[in-house]
């Protein structure tokens with residue numbers, strides 16, 4: 344999956360981007376309507392946003408909702424797959440980790 348964001352000026356399809364804003368652990372990020380949360384995270388330069396039980400970094404692996412490597416908490420709802428959830432303006436995303444033993 345490419346994190347590259349094709350700018351509207353270079354896109355021959357004539358699309359018009361509608362901007363949105365989310366926060367990730369309190370940090371504001373901008374995206375465009377239609378992007379998944381994983382898309383917004385990757386377009387911001389993030390490759391990993393949680394850690395597995397061994398402490399290894401996790402982000403997008405399958406990109407199709409199968410592997411559960413991309414889990415985040417969204418607006419207080421845990422275990423949301425970032426690759427399958429479209430970002431909505433105002434979403435508050437919190438990263439999760441299983442390293443601290445809390446089962447996340």
Ligand code: FES
Nearest residue numbers: 406408410411426
């Ligand atoms: S990357 Fe595999 S479920 Fe999201």
